[in-house]
Amino acid sequence: MPAMADETLFQLLHTQVVAAAYGAGRGSGDEGLRAGLTVLEGMGFRVGQGLAERLPQGALAFREELDTIKFLCRDLWGAVFGKQTDNLRTNHQGTYILQDNNFPFLTQMAWGQQYLEEAPKFLAFTCGLLRGTLSSLGIESSVTASVTSLPA
Amino acid sequence: MAVCIAVIAKENYPLYIRSIPAEQELKFHYTVHTSLDVVDEKVSAMGKALVDQRELYLGLLYPTEDYKVSLLSRLGIPCVKSMFPNQLHRYGYVTNSKVKFVMVVDSSNTALRDNEIRSMFRKLHNSYTDVMCNPFYNPGDRIHSRAFDNMVTSMMVQVC
Numbered sequence: 001m002p003a004m005a006d007e008t009l010f011q012l013l014h015t016q017v018v019a020a021a022y023g024a025g026r027g028s029g030d031e032g033l034r035a036g037l038t039v040l041e042g043m044g045f046r047v048g049q050g051l052a053e054r055l056p057q058g059a060l061a062f063r064e065e066l067d068t069i070k071f072l073c074r075d076l077w078g079a080v081f082g083k084q085t086d087n088l089r090t091n092h093q094g095t096y097i098l099q100d101n102n103f104p105f106l107t108q109m110a111w112g113q114q115y116l117e118e119a120p121k122f123l124a125f126t127c128g129l130l131r132g133t134l135s136s137l138g139i140e141s142s143v144t145a146s147v148t149s150l151p152a
Numbered sequence: 153m154a155v156c157i158a159v160i161a162k163e164n165y166p167l168y169i170r171s172i173p174a175e176q177e178l179k180f181h182y183t184v185h186t187s188l189d190v191v192d193e194k195v196s197a198m199g200k201a202l203v204d205q206r207e208l209y210l211g212l213l214y215p216t217e218d219y220k221v222s223l224l225s226r227l228g229i230p231c232v233k234s235m236f237p238n239q240l241h242r243y244g245y246v247t248n249s250k251v252k253f254v255m256v257v258d259s260s261n262t263a264l265r266d267n268e269i270r271s272m273f274r275k276l277h278n279s280y281t282d283v284m285c286n287p288f289y290n291p292g293d294r295i296h297s298r299a300f301d302n303m304v305t306s307m308m309v310q311v312c
Binding site for chain 1: 162247248249250280281284285287291
């Protein structure tokens with residue numbers, strides 16, 4: 001039976017991980033920003049690999065790419081954030097857009113454009129997570145995230 | 153009655169091989185490697201087949217027979233008395249991340265039912281998932297986990 005506090009704990013932990021990646025004198029300029037993002041993305045990658053083993057337990061083999069992406073949208077998002085993505089778009093040539101209107105890591109931030117530059121730090125881990133899961137399931141990919149307005 | 157259990161990575165190199173008796177490990181390396189071809193064949197066949205074959209469990213790959221010949225020389229007459237067909241069955245299982253498990257069983261005593269094989273593979277898959285989630289394990293390394301070893305030993309010993 002799933003514990004009730006799982007998502008909150010994960011959000012708090014994630015906030016601290018982001019802070020730790022940028023603290024300890026990693027530098028505040030562009031260099032430091034990039035280093036922090038790489039670290040977070042790498043962490044997400046490894047976690048994604050483990051999740052890709054554990055989550056599809058008992059699920060049938062994925063027939064095609066779209067199946068895998070749908071699994072991401074439903075099961076992965078459900079397991080990590082407690083909800084599913086709101087929208088999935090594709091151009092059928094290898095590009096997929098997953099849209100989430102209430103992204104859990106960003107809902108706690110202030111309304112408006114104030115912290116828009118800070119948002120990428122909170123998305124790096126998730127990007128890595130997706131990339132790790134996909135690569136473990138056999139799809140090499142590059143994941144980018146974009147935020148239009150907070151809360152996203 | 154597992155005689156050999158192997159875990160093979162996506163790129164077809166072995167992550168883990170254990171066999172009983174331990175001296176015949178090289179032979180099992182070859183056996184498992186040849187089974188990979190059959191596994192690939194089944195996986196690609198599934199890709200074109202219909203929906204109802206989406207199982208991860210691949211089933212019996214193919215049986216081989218090792219003949220052992222013994223000479224009864226009690227009477228000074230060499231006679232080829234009994235050929236023991238040691239039926240070695242191989243079973244395969246592929247995970248969603250294209251990691252393959254191959255199990256070689258000796259079916260000369262009790263014929264293991266399909267369900268038992270499936271449950272053995274499920275245990276293998278669970279243990280492998282645990283190994284994967286270990287943050288100190290780098291995907292692609294050989295598996296040295298003691299828990300995994302113990303689980304495999306329990307599966308191999310239960311019949312011998």
